[in-house]
Amino acid sequence: GTAQIGVTGLAVMGRNLARNFARNGYTVAVHNRTAAKTEELVSDFGDEGAFLPATTPEELVESLERPRRVLVMVKAGAPTDAVIEEFAPLLEKGDMIIDGGNAHFEDTRRREQALRERGIHFVGTGVSGGEEGALHGPSIMPGGSAESYDSLGPMLGKISAKAEDGTPCVTHVGPDGAGHFVKMVHNGIEYADMQLIGEAYQLLREVGGYSPAEIAGIFRTWNTGRLDSYLIEITAEVLAHTDAATGEPFVDVVLDQAEQKGTGRWTVQSALDLGVPVSGIAEAVFARAVSGHADLRKTSRHLAGPTPRKLSEDEAATFADQVEQALYASKIVAYTQGFHQIAVGSEQYGWNIDLGRIAAIWRAGCIIRAAFLDRVTRAYDAQPGMVSLLADQGFADETAAAQDDWRAVVATAVTNGVPTPGFAATLAYYDSLRAPRLPAALTQGQRDYFGAHTYHRTDRPGTFHTLWGGDRSETGS
Numbered sequence: 001g002t003a004q005i006g007v008t009g010l011a012v013m014g015r016n017l018a019r020n021f022a023r024n025g026y027t028v029a030v031h032n033r034t035a036a037k038t039e040e041l042v043s044d045f046g047d048e049g050a051f052l053p054a055t056t057p058e059e060l061v062e063s064l065e066r067p068r069r070v071l072v073m074v075k076a077g078a079p080t081d082a083v084i085e086e087f088a089p090l091l092e093k094g095d096m097i098i099d100g101g102n103a104h105f106e107d108t109r110r111r112e113q114a115l116r117e118r119g120i121h122f123v124g125t126g127v128s129g130g131e132e133g134a135l136h137g138p139s140i141m142p143g144g145s146a147e148s149y150d151s152l153g154p155m156l157g158k159i160s161a162k163a164e165d166g167t168p169c170v171t172h173v174g175p176d177g178a179g180h181f182v183k184m185v186h187n188g189i190e191y192a193d194m195q196l197i198g199e200a201y202q203l204l205r206e207v208g209g210y211s212p213a214e215i216a217g218i219f220r221t222w223n224t225g226r227l228d229s230y231l232i233e234i235t236a237e238v239l240a241h242t243d244a245a246t247g248e249p250f251v252d253v254v255l256d257q258a259e260q261k262g263t264g265r266w267t268v269q270s271a272l273d274l275g276v277p278v279s280g281i282a283e284a285v286f287a288r289a290v291s292g293h294a295d296l297r298k299t300s301r302h303l304a305g306p307t308p309r310k311l312s313e314d315e316a317a318t319f320a321d322q323v324e325q326a327l328y329a330s331k332i333v334a335y336t337q338g339f340h341q342i343a344v345g346s347e348q349y350g351w352n353i354d355l356g357r358i359a360a361i362w363r364a365g366c367i368i369r370a371a372f373l374d375r376v377t378r379a380y381d382a383q384p385g386m387v388s389l390l391a392d393q394g395f396a397d398e399t400a401a402a403q404d405d406w407r408a409v410v411a412t413a414v415t416n417g418v419p420t421p422g423f424a425a426t427l428a429y430y431d432s433l434r435a436p437r438l439p440a441a442l443t444q445g446q447r448d449y450f451g452a453h454t455y456h457r458t459d460r461p462g463t464f465h466t467l468w469g470g471d472r473s474e475t476g477s
Ligand code: NBP
Pocket: 008, 009, 010, 011, 012, 013, 014, 032, 033, 034, 037, 073, 074, 075, 076, 078, 079, 082, 083, 100, 101, 102, 103, 127, 128, 129, 130, 131
């Protein structure tokens, strides 16, 4: 065979990745269960590069140079297993199956192990950037063996997004499920980013009294500063959009029930398993869940709330600046939590993930791409073993400068009855980290009281228990 890569699964993502490879000079073998999609790709985009259409898995495999690289872009879950089972028997030792779908990292660990035993490299790969990213340059998060990355890395580097300094947004994340794990946390952070932006919007609207069009303008201004990011940019576009049918702001005619495909939920489930506090991300997932419970909301609409205080024009302008501070500080915390989860996951699964490289490959191509991630990259470059993003002096200084406004915004939200679970949870996390003492000591006392669960003391080592039901003397050593 002569093709450097084969792509099976030619829905939006697979088709666009295949085109991206072809546009970059690679010969791409293409295959889809329903052959019409393969024909469509070749007839619509055949002039963009060298495509070798295949009608069967056998034909695709035959058209590939060795070691073979088969990129699977089908629906995550059972379809991915089915496609792997179709192709694996056709492959030889040293060949590679790359899964670019949104697989759960535990599935990737299982598949990688099973294929490794058959001599095939399985490369579970996170791909972010949606349809457009797939075509013009996504952020790519491959896991799997170092050997497979030697073969694949240069090709992935070609089709990936490039950061402003020219670095391709791809790195070998780590063995087996590391790539899909990091993609999962990326999506969790994306949920948090979106929720925090949503809270900022809601406050500007309900407390600041601004119209959606005015808020679009505020976001556009923010987008020229430290909040410069894809999500802020598209938020302004959505807010500025007018519904053609009604002439109303688009955001006012969309049903306010957020849906989800599950990667945010996976992030939180994994965080619970790993014992990592990702409260900002969790609140974002829960906020979508709350929005979706239409009946619950309907039966609760009569519940009492405060009388909102209208701000003057000057007060509103000041408030908007405060909201920018709150949004930025909350964003720092959400990323702190996400990177902490990656650090703990890396430790737990033995992945040895370089957090600085992860920040670097998120600088372009992916949904959370932002100027901010260049700062995160530099922070990890300066202090590779950093336990928390807040350990970076720059971020600590920025939260210090933002904290008064951050607190004022959360207080204003509470006083006015505007829900800001993201702003509040990230601030609580920040204050929990700062606190010299936490009520966890009291929790330990309660646990010891009702369950003899024992406790440790601050003044000497050992494990202790107080005889709560008896003379309340202390036992233990
Ligand atoms: P879909 O997730 O909609 O999957 C459709 C593709 O899967 C079609 O090619 C379909 O073939 C194929 N397929 C199915 Br369904 N069952 C199959 C089976 N049993 N055997 C063989 N092929 C089967 O496509 P997508 O939106 O392009 O996404 C592809 C992957 O990329 C997914 O895992 C997705 O989560 C992930 N992803 C998507 C995005 C995004 O923005 N959409 C971003 C990042 C990652 P057919 O044509 O014959 O039905």
